[in-house]
Every structure is written in structure tokens, then in C-alpha cells.
Amino acid sequence: MIVVFVESWNNHFKKASFEAVSYARSWANTAGCGVRAITSASAENTNQLAQYGADEIAALELAQTGAGIGAQLAGLVGDTQGVVVAGTAVGKIIAPTLAALTSGSLSTNTTGTPTSTSPVVVERGAFSSKGIETISLNNGLPIISFVPNAIGIEEEAGAGAMSTAEAAGADKLTTNEVSVATGKVALPEAEIVVSAGRGLKGPENWGMIEELAEVLGAATACSKPVSDIGWRPHSEHVGQTGIQVNPNLYIAIGISGAIQHLAGVSASKTIVAINTDPEAPFFKAADYGIVGDAFEVVPTLIEELRAFKAAN
Amino acid sequence: MNILVCISHVPDTTAKINFTADGSALDPAGVQFVINPYDEFGLTKALHIKEAQGATITVLNVGGPETEPTLRKALAIGADRAVRINAIPTDAITVAKSIKNHIQANAYDLIICGQESIDYNGQQVPAMVAAFLDLPFVNACVGLDINDGSVTAKAEIDGGHAIYGCSLPMVVGGKKGLVEEKDLRIPNMRGIMTARTKPLAIEEGEDGGHTAAVSFAKPATKSAVKLVPADQVNELVRRLHEESKSI
Numbered sequence: 001m002i003v004v005f006v007e008s009w010n011n012h013f014k015k016a017s018f019e020a021v022s023y024a025r026s027w028a029n030t031a032g033c034g035v036r037a038i039t040s041a042s043a044e045n046t047n048q049l050a051q052y053g054a055d056e057i058a059a060l061e062l063a064q065t066g067a068g069i070g071a072q073l074a075g076l077v078g079d080t081q082g083v084v085v086a087g088t089a090v091g092k093i094i095a096p097t098l099a100a101l102t103s104g105s106l107s108t109n110t111t112g113t114p115t116s117t118s119p120v121v122v123e124r125g126a127f128s129s130k131g132i133e134t135i136s137l138n139n140g141l142p143i144i145s146f147v148p149n150a151i152g153i154e155e156e157a158g159a160g161a162m163s164t165a166e167a168a169g170a171d172k173l174t175t176n177e178v179s180v181a182t183g184k185v186a187l188p189e190a191e192i193v194v195s196a197g198r199g200l201k202g203p204e205n206w207g208m209i210e211e212l213a214e215v216l217g218a219a220t221a222c223s224k225p226v227s228d229i230g231w232r233p234h235s236e237h238v239g240q241t242g243i244q245v246n247p248n249l250y251i252a253i254g255i256s257g258a259i260q261h262l263a264g265v266s267a268s269k270t271i272v273a274i275n276t277d278p279e280a281p282f283f284k285a286a287d288y289g290i291v292g293d294a295f296e297v298v299p300t301l302i303e304e305l306r307a308f309k310a311a312n
Numbered sequence: 313m314n315i316l317v318c319i320s321h322v323p324d325t326t327a328k329i330n331f332t333a334d335g336s337a338l339d340p341a342g343v344q345f346v347i348n349p350y351d352e353f354g355l356t357k358a359l360h361i362k363e364a365q366g367a368t369i370t371v372l373n374v375g376g377p378e379t380e381p382t383l384r385k386a387l388a389i390g391a392d393r394a395v396r397i398n399a400i401p402t403d404a405i406t407v408a409k410s411i412k413n414h415i416q417a418n419a420y421d422l423i424i425c426g427q428e429s430i431d432y433n434g435q436q437v438p439a440m441v442a443a444f445l446d447l448p449f450v451n452a453c454v455g456l457d458i459n460d461g462s463v464t465a466k467a468e469i470d471g472g473h474a475i476y477g478c479s480l481p482m483v484v485g486g487k488k489g490l491v492e493e494k495d496l497r498i499p500n501m502r503g504i505m506t507a508r509t510k511p512l513a514i515e516e517g518e519d520g521g522h523t524a525a526v527s528f529a530k531p532a533t534k535s536a537v538k539l540v541p542a543d544q545v546n547e548l549v550r551r552l553h554e555e556s557k558s559i
Contacts, residue, residue: 009470065476067442067449089469093451096436099405100443105522106404109433121526127338128430130329134526172448176464177475186471192558216559228493234454235468240325240430241349241488249558260325263430266531270556272548273537283537288551292542300545308549308559 050160066093199254257282350426406520454489
């Protein structure tokens, strides 16, 4: 059995939830076993997980923190062949906690599904996307935390037998406040990211970036200098020491493309660079480029995209 | 207060990464090694705590003798003593066990790690250390206030932030926000001189092998950029729809 932890947000599943089940299904098919999904007892429509390959769906009263959930899972994975967790903020705490408590064998930042199962061998991102590591999970329970959006979702029906589970796992933190922006697309999970840099000249010019993001249903991001000088919040800083993203489409506007920035975005499937400087390093990393002034190109792009959306 | 800052010895952020001809490891030729940037925010935070309320700061690295210049640099920046755990850091769980053993033999009130190292990007060791020692853990920590052993910590979560409370001892996986970029310190001459005489202890670490690197490769190089004239933005939209299927 492959166990997959399926996260929910405000009792709803997101793309990363279903992707985790798809990942587990793919692994289980290679290993010739079934998939047991473990999810929150308060999540709605848990039977949906069967569409992506869950044979068993166990609902659990979850702890509040990743460390607490990791401890709970440690009590539930005794007789399993492997565990899958999406590499979300919480997942990034659950997976190593579980690995420590079970003396397991963990791959994080994983970008592919297992190519072999005895031992489990997978590819993962290393050296801030400048390298790809093939890693073998040799000793202990194999645990895989994958990069959301790296695998994609695939529908494949599972038996979907519902059950409940109980496991202890105390939180060691009190949660005093949780603040999540509503109505905005969160950066780590965004399928399209619109990012801008110092080429925008000042924080007052971000209106067109937000407008472009809105038209595309995208998240907004920025370069490191822009967050360091306080034009935009740190939470938007994409790059080697900021958030690493891998959307389907990354649009870089007025960002030169320093090696540290490219490290955070090079896993994007398609990259568009818009810059006045034809020598900007970003053009070497981009799929499409426009050499031009952002203040002319972006408003036109917004207009063209509106027309495109209206026609499609 | 006794603070432990765990430090990784990593290629500089601007380094070009190459692998050995057989693909088995990083080729260190021509690579400058530095304190992992995430850890540097943690070290600077420890200095702020020391200056505000007094503390002894120990920096620790799990690695071979080649990492000692990086520990000396941390001493030059202001740490009081250094420990190198002599082991090849092959997997996170083994590194975390070595750190756990050191913590159990020494009483620390606060353990600060960077949330991840920029070489293997595992984001595993801090959570493992906390799990081994059954201590509170805050990952992606961007704010830390300590008052009489009571901690308020701010963490980045998906799409926002959370504020947590706990008491010491605890483990932090930190990043920029713990301190700002402008707060980072460059060692001065006096710091470099005093660092030479500060203690650097060597302890033996665990041998492991839960995971093994089979091989390393560089990502496939991109084909040349397709430039679209600035006055044909509609052409870009068409290509994003028809060619790359991004929209």
C-alpha cells in the first residue's frame, strides 16, 4: 500500500491535493499495490479522491501543525511500502518529521515519479535548479515529498472505500493567528506568475502588473532587489533565497535575470522575458522575449489578453 | 542564553555548477564556498539576540575539514565558538542525528537553522532535529521575538503567514525576514583576528546511508529565445496559446 497525505485548505481540496493522489497512484501502479489516502476529517467531498486513484480514504482528526501531523502519520504507516506528501508549506514539515520518527528514507523537492521501486529511485531538484539529482531511497520507509505542479493530475478510478482513523500527535506550538490573503492566487501554487523587477522604477507602477496578473488569473512576484528595497513584500520574492516556483508560465518584466533569480524560476515550463536591454541575461533563459519598454508593452499585452479571453 | 546556529558550507549563489565527469558529485573546481545564505540570516538573528539580552553563540557544521574556513568566517562575524562534526553529510537524517547528539550533550535554549541549504535544497534537517528531540519547531520563520523564554514566531505559510507561540527550547528553520538583508554583516579585521583564537572543536558524527545520490546532471539547456517585436504583442499572445499552450 502507498499512503498519501492529502491536505485541505479551509476544508477544501486544491490542485496539489489531487496531484498528491495521482502521484501515489503512479507509484502504486509501478509497485503493484493500492493507494490509501489519509485526509482531514473536516475535509468536504473526500470521495473525490477516488477519481484520482485512492482505493481507501481514511479521515482523521488532524493536529494543527505540520510537526503534529507528521507525528500522527508515523503511527499510521507501519505496514506500508511508501508515503507521498505534496511539498506545500505544511508538507515540507510533515515529510521530514515523519522520516525522523520512522527512521525513513526521504526525498524532498522531488520532480518525477519513481523510475524503479526496489529501491525507490526518483529525480529531484538540487543546487537551486542548477542540477538534477537522481536519488535512491535505500534504508527505511521510502517517503517522497514532490514539488507541486511538477507531476500534474491524472484521473484514474480507485475503489474509494471510506473509513476513519485515529492517531496521536500533539502540537508543540500554539497557533495565535493565521492570515491568508483571500481573492489572490498564492504564489507557490500559481499556474501563471507575473513578476517584475527594478525596471518598473518604483512601487507606484505595480498597478499594471497586478492588472496583468488579474487578467491571467496569475500570482504576482518580484525580484530580490525589489523586495530588499521594500517596494514589494518579501513573500513575493522569487529566487534562490526566496520562493522557488514552477508555474506553467512565468512572465518576467523589467528583471535582468541574475543567476540567483533564474535559480528560482528555471523550472517554469514556459518563460517570457520583457526587458529594454537586449543583452539582459533573462533572454538566455526565456522561451519568448520582447525587447521593449515595459510601460508600453505591458498595457498592450493586457489589452491583447483581454481580447483573447473574450474571443476564447 | 545558549544559541546553536547550524551552518551549511555551500557553493556561492553566483557559482556555476558543474558535476564530475562520471556525474557522481559536484565538481568543486573553481567554486567559492560560503555560509549558506539562509543560515546567515539565522546567525545574524542570533547576534541580535546576543546584543539585546546576552547569549553565547555556537556555530556548528557537519562536514569535513574543508568546511572550517566557513566556520571561521562565522566566528569572525561574531559567533563565540564553533563545532565541526566530522562526517560526510550524505543524507539529511544522518546529519540531523549528529546534530541531535551534539544538542543532547550540550544545553541549548535555541537552535537556529536555515530552512534549507542552497546545495541539496532538502529542507529536511531542521524538522528532523526538532522531531528527534521532541522540541517545538517553526519552519519558514520570518520573525522571532523572545521574552523571558516565551517565544512568538512568525512563519510564512501557503498564501500568507501564521503567528505561533511556544516556550524555549525550540528549533527554527529560518529565512530572510528573521533579519533583513541590510542587517547581514561582513567580518571586519578585528573579527577576523579574534576568530583565529576562538575555539573550534571537532566531534565525531554518525555514519549513515538512508538515501544515496545515484547521479547528478545539469538541466537540459533551453533552445534559443524566440523574440517577438515590441509592436506585435498580439503575436506573443498567439504563440503562448498555440505553441506553448500556456494560456
